[in-house]
Amino acid sequence: MKILWKGFCSKNHSWSHCAQNICRKFKDYGHQVDMFSTNGLEFFPDDLRDNLIGFAEEGSASQREQNQTVSNEYDLAISYTAMIHWVNI
Numbered sequence: 001m002k003i004l005w006k007g008f009c010s011k012n013h014s015w016s017h018c019a020q021n022i023c024r025k026f027k028d029y030g031h032q033v034d035m036f037s038t039n040g041l042e043f044f045p046d047d048l049r050d051n052l053i054g055f056a057e058e059g060s061a062s063q064r065e066q067n068q069t070v071s072n073e074y075d076l077a078i079s080y081t082a083m084i085h086w087v088n089i
Contacts, residue, residue, distance in 0.1 A: 011058075
């Protein structure tokens with residue numbers, strides 16, 4: 001299965017640690033995992049560098065693609081986060 005994880009994947013953040021460990025487990029099961037970090041690359045783990053397809057600095061509108069051959073077709077796309085506007089509901 002081809003899986004995309006887009007969300008916090010870096011820094012010392014609980015959401016990042018969840019993303020990293022879930023992606024590691026997907027890899028253990030033999031799935032192809034692509035990761036796009038939306039909070040930069042500080043503390044991004046070396047064992048997942050091959051899975052990194054791009055990143056954006058937190059709070060920045062710009063996104064830098066690391067790999068120009070990235071497909072937009074995935075069997076599963078995951079993000080572990082909270083919607084900004086939930087507080088208004």
